[in-house]
Amino acid sequence: MRASRFVSTVALSMCVVAMGGCAEGAGGNDAGESRPVPRSTRAQDDLLKSAESALVRRCLTERKVALPPAQRGSANRTGTGSGTAQDQGAARQRQFPYGIDDPAWAAEHGFGSAAATGGGPDRGDGARDAPQAQPTQQAQPTQQAQQQAGQAPASKRQAAERQQRLADALFGIGRRELSTRTATGLVVTANSDGCLAEAQRVLYGDQARWFRAEVAVNNLEAAAHHRVTRDAAYRAALARWARCVAPVQKAEDPGELRNAWQRRARDLEPRQATGLQRRYAVAEARCVRSTDLAGTGARLEKRHAADVRAEYADLVADHRRMRERGLRHAVRHGL
Known part of the structure; x- marks a missing residue:
């Protein structure tokens, strides 16, 4: 099995926006000192997602690839609306x-x-x-879809082309250089030349090691x-x-x-x-x-x-060390 990423405008928007924010923060106080690393796991997760988002957006800007307009309604939907409706949704999703x-x-x-x-x-x-494998591969358009695209209005073709450029810039192109197998046997692959890979390389130091550790840790529960x-x-x-x-x-x-x-x-x-x-x-x-x-x-x-955690102790420890590196990098550079 291979994990796949299906490309759509909303998905690509949310991939970056949902990482934890759109803007790069200042990250320092009035004295110019770096803010401390958050103590709670949730706050650390939010910081890493925000940092990845900032680095991805910077990379896309450098590659002259434009993001679609942010789906603000979708991004801000969490935590709003009727409490009763939220409670009902949570109950049904128990x-x-x-x-x-x-x-x-x-x-x-x-x-x-x-x-x-x-x-x-x-x-x-x-x-x-x-299992919660990191999706990395873009879905390739079918021949029928390609034929339909050829018959579509120019504006739709242009939108599809922009979307594909964005997907290529985010996730990389060509042969997927990275591959790992989860504890449940799922094979997950990834490119190393996209903006997401570049952001991970900056934050964690070694994107290939991070990829292997992240996939393993995300699949421990499923295993x-x-x-x-x-x-x-x-x-x-x-x-x-x-x-x-x-x-x-x-x-x-x-x-x-x-x-x-x-x-x-x-x-x-x-x-x-x-x-x-x-x-x-x-x-x-x-x-x-x-x-x-x-x-x-x-x-x-x-x-x-x-x-399972004992068997994957080395990867779990590696994952923890790289997270700590990423957190330090994020606060040091105000991401």
């Missing part, structure tokens, strides 16, 4: 990595965010979607989850869950239960489909609770997470 274990929640929300996709982080079947679902203790709990839910719907795991609902829902009216979804979700939750499937998964994950 994650249950080893099956829904809250019957009351299931009765209200069904499968939640997993219902629309047939899975996701909370599918509960032990097969989370692709632990992957091991849990192959653990004999978890498989035994899952077998008990399957027997429990069988009177409602035969399924080997919660992911298969969602798939069964989707197949049946195609021939139902929306209200009937919603009712069936909630029925299945409640059955899942009651059986998860009675068999302790989620509790078993959570306990095993702690053990496997420790094992």
Whole structure:
């Protein structure tokens, strides 16, 4: 498998804007002294994203590549709007990595965010979607898309060309020089000649080392989850869950239960489909609770997470050292 980046104007805008800001900060106080490195992990993450954003924008300017207008509405949407709507969204997106274990929640929300996709982080079947690999490869346009582009108005063709130039400048072109494999077997590749790579080189000192360490660290949680679902203790709990839910719907795991609902829902009216979804979700939750499937998964994950971190200790330590370097560079140069 290879991670891919699909190029769109919004995605490219948000790639830079969502890194943590658009402008380069002064970074110093009235005496000209550098501000201290933030102490909290979240603040450090924000600083690194802001620094990457500033360096990427500087690189694009030097290459005479223009960014699209910032999607301010999208960028500022977080933290605004109705609190009730936010609470409802958070409730529907609640994650249950080893099956829904809250019957009351299931009765209200069904499968939640997993219902629309047939899975996701909370599918509960032990097969989370692709690990958090750093997407690096641009999707190549199909022949049909190219033909359509040739028939499009000049303004659309020009916009597509500008978008492609931006993608090339951001992520690089040609053969992807960097490659690494995650603990779950996903192969991730990247170019080393784009502005994102250049920003990482400036911040962390060695972009290739940062790439390997970042991909590894971002996939530790997925690796632990992957091991849990192959653990004999978890498989035994899952077998008990399957027997429990069988009177409602035969399924080997919660992911298969969602798939069964989707197949049946195609021939139902929306209200009937919603009712069936909630029925299945409640059955899942009651059986998860009675068999302790989620509790078993959570306990095993702690053990496997420790094992994974121990196996990748060198990369984790390398990642920490490069983060510290990046933070120092960011405050020293007012990024």
